[in-house]
Amino acid sequence: MTDATPLVRFSQVRKSYGAIEAVRGIDLDIDRGEFVAIMGPSGCGKTTTLRMLAGLETPTDGTITIDGRVTNSLPAHERDTPLVWQSLALFPFLNVAQNVEFGLKMRDVPRAERQAKVALWLERLGLEGFEHRRIDQLSGGQKQRVALARSLITEPEMLLLDEPLSALDAHLVVRMQGVLTRLQKELGITFVYVTHSQSEAFAMSDRVVIMGHGEIVQIGRPREIFRAPRNRFVAEFVGHNNILSGTVTQGEIDVDGVRLPLAGVSDGPAEIVVAADRMEIYGSPPSSPALKAAFVSEEFAGAGVICYFEGPGDLELRAQVPEARLAELAPEPGKPFWLAWAADSPHVLTHREGRT
Amino acid sequence: MRLPILFFRLYLLALFCFVFAPIVTSTVFSFNSDRFPTMPLGHFTTQWYQTAFARPEVWEAFRNSVTVALSAATLSTALGFATAYTDFRFGFRFKSAYLALALLPPTIPLVIMGLAMLAWLGQLGLSGSITGIIIAHTVMAAPFAMAICRMRLQQMDASLEAAAWNLGASPWRAMRVVVVPFCLPAVISAFCLTAAVSFDEFIVAWFVSGLNKTVPVMILEILQGNVDPQINAIGTVVFVTSITLVVAAQLLLLGKTAR
Numbered sequence: 001m002t003d004a005t006p007l008v009r010f011s012q013v014r015k016s017y018g019a020i021e022a023v024r025g026i027d028l029d030i031d032r033g034e035f036v037a038i039m040g041p042s043g044c045g046k047t048t049t050l051r052m053l054a055g056l057e058t059p060t061d062g063t064i065t066i067d068g069r070v071t072n073s074l075p076a077h078e079r080d081t082p083l084v085w086q087s088l089a090l091f092p093f094l095n096v097a098q099n100v101e102f103g104l105k106m107r108d109v110p111r112a113e114r115q116a117k118v119a120l121w122l123e124r125l126g127l128e129g130f131e132h133r134r135i136d137q138l139s140g141g142q143k144q145r146v147a148l149a150r151s152l153i154t155e156p157e158m159l160l161l162d163e164p165l166s167a168l169d170a171h172l173v174v175r176m177q178g179v180l181t182r183l184q185k186e187l188g189i190t191f192v193y194v195t196h197s198q199s200e201a202f203a204m205s206d207r208v209v210i211m212g213h214g215e216i217v218q219i220g221r222p223r224e225i226f227r228a229p230r231n232r233f234v235a236e237f238v239g240h241n242n243i244l245s246g247t248v249t250q251g252e253i254d255v256d257g258v259r260l261p262l263a264g265v266s267d268g269p270a271e272i273v274v275a276a277d278r279m280e281i282y283g284s285p286p287s288s289p290a291l292k293a294a295f296v297s298e299e300f301a302g303a304g305v306i307c308y309f310e311g312p313g314d315l316e317l318r319a320q321v322p323e324a325r326l327a328e329l330a331p332e333p334g335k336p337f338w339l340a341w342a343a344d345s346p347h348v349l350t351h352r353e354g355r356t
Numbered sequence: 357m358r359l360p361i362l363f364f365r366l367y368l369l370a371l372f373c374f375v376f377a378p379i380v381t382s383t384v385f386s387f388n389s390d391r392f393p394t395m396p397l398g399h400f401t402t403q404w405y406q407t408a409f410a411r412p413e414v415w416e417a418f419r420n421s422v423t424v425a426l427s428a429a430t431l432s433t434a435l436g437f438a439t440a441y442t443d444f445r446f447g448f449r450f451k452s453a454y455l456a457l458a459l460l461p462p463t464i465p466l467v468i469m470g471l472a473m474l475a476w477l478g479q480l481g482l483s484g485s486i487t488g489i490i491i492a493h494t495v496m497a498a499p500f501a502m503a504i505c506r507m508r509l510q511q512m513d514a515s516l517e518a519a520a521w522n523l524g525a526s527p528w529r530a531m532r533v534v535v536v537p538f539c540l541p542a543v544i545s546a547f548c549l550t551a552a553v554s555f556d557e558f559i560v561a562w563f564v565s566g567l568n569k570t571v572p573v574m575i576l577e578i579l580q581g582n583v584d585p586q587i588n589a590i591g592t593v594v595f596v597t598s599i600t601l602v603v604a605a606q607l608l609l610l611g612k613t614a615r
Contacts, residue, residue, distance in 0.1 A: 056518055076521040077530075089519035093537050106524035150523070 279319030386588035436501025470563030484566025508542030
């Protein structure tokens with residue numbers, strides 16, 4: 001196999017359970033050494049997609065090719081596609097070392113070699129000395145690393161991960177993200193990571209695949225998806241976005257009677273996205289046009305605070321500000337503010353030429 | 357608040373006394389030297405045990421009972437586990453009917469069961485044989501084994517088995533190295549319990565046993581002849597065997613669920 005062919009190719013893959021269509025004809029190539037995140041709301045078909053790759057589900061239609069070989073109905077145990085489960089699925093009646101060596105044992109690897117590999121992988125994941133611990137004597141983060149070691153010990157070409165961090169405390173999630181990205185780089189293998197958390201997907205992956213209602217909605221690098229969502233679904237799902245519609249005339253968009261700057265778009269009705277961190281908040285009416293909105297609530301989110309507002313016509317608006325700025329603004333529910341943005345900030349979702 | 361608790365404790369105590377009094381009485385009289393079970397007691401003796409176990413037909417009956425209990429326990433545990441696993445792994449139409457059928461035997465009146473077994477085993481030419489009793493007891497005990505295995509399987513993460521496949525175990529191997537080890541306490545417990553069910557069982561065994569008597573059937577035959585303290589001795593041995601099996605089953609189950 002040359003490196004030109006993708007490691008995995010989904011072509012027109014469908015999966016239905018009776019009348020319910022979980023996956024509706026997806027096309028997706030995954031390259032060697034890539035970290036791909038499949039992201040979407042629950043029930044979007046992302047886990048089904050992953051399970052088909054692992055051979056735990058058989059596609060109803062279409063083909064899945066792994067390494068140039070059609071693998072639609074290859075049984076799970078004949079594939080080398082280890083999966084890190086959401087529940088981790090560690091074997092409770094086996095100790096740490098026995099869990100980790102499981103894959104090798106199933107491949108009838110001799111005992112001495114198994115022990116050497118177990119020692120290597122436990123060390124790699126910082127689990128030295130835990131060989132004989134029972135699974136229920138481990139912390140959440142330790143279990144996570146045992147699950148990783150168990151999946152990676154057979155040195156597969158690709159690792160599948162099904163929301164593996166969803167059960168962890170927030171501070172552990174960030175640390176495990178570091179462990180995962182480091183491992184992926186060191187091993188140079190493909191990671192296919194299913195999650196509903198955009199912070200996980202965007203922090204780790206090379207490419208993000210957004211799924212909704214059993215279809216792939218957008219594929220792109222995290223930044224592309226974040227700054228240029230393809231449609232309303234992605235814009236609503238990803239990040240803290242403001243979605244506004246109005247009519248464009250002469251480089252300005254009319255949103256509920258307020259004319260706001262919008263560069264490089266010809267006249268006609270349009271739907272635009274403005275990321276929360278591109279919004280400016282003013283405590284009093286600025287000299288330039290701005291949307292008047294009542295403060296609703298605030299939410300601390302990493303780099304700053306997301307403030308929620310209610311704009312004209314029940315429009316939900318959000319703006320991200322640094323914490324110090326929030327103190328300056330002293331928001332209270334119902335207090336009016338003015339929101340605006342720079343002319344080059346909006347991303348256009350839909351646009352029709354011509355006047356209405 | 358305190359008074360009702362005290363009341364319930366006393367009530368529970370009374371209940372246990374009521375349940376176990378006859379058994380304790382029988383055990384006490386099995387060590388009593390008097391010919392008839394009357395008060396006051398005579399002196400302590402093991403002569404009833406000696407005379408009872410000096411009789412070859414008592415040994416014969418125990419041999420039959422143990423053979424039947426071990427065979428029926430093995431078969432019904434295997435059947436019960438398989439039935440419970442089918443319920444756990446697969447979804448199919450008429451599943452509730454399948455479960456109802458699998459759990460039906462204990463609801464059938466024993467006399468009816470005995471008669472039906474007699475007629476059916478007669479057709480097969482197995483009435484009066486040890487095999488016949490084994491078949492009858494397997495039918496009666498399998499639902500208990502199934503219930504116990506099902507309880508354990510419900511505690512199993514469904515992805516555990518799939519994780520084994522994912523790591524290269526064929527379905528049969530995954531069954532051997534993951535599902536069975538996970539269920540092992542329940543399987544042993546089911547074995548003990550079904551052995552106890554079979555060892556104690558009288559009515560159906562009486563219908564189908566013929567000349568190959570099990571212990572309970574033999575006890576009745578001795579009893580029909582005369583009242584003899586040897587029965588107390590045999591009964592005590594039967595009771596101790598059964599209670600040991602049942603307690604072992606319970607300990608295994610509780611030990612695993614508590615974790």
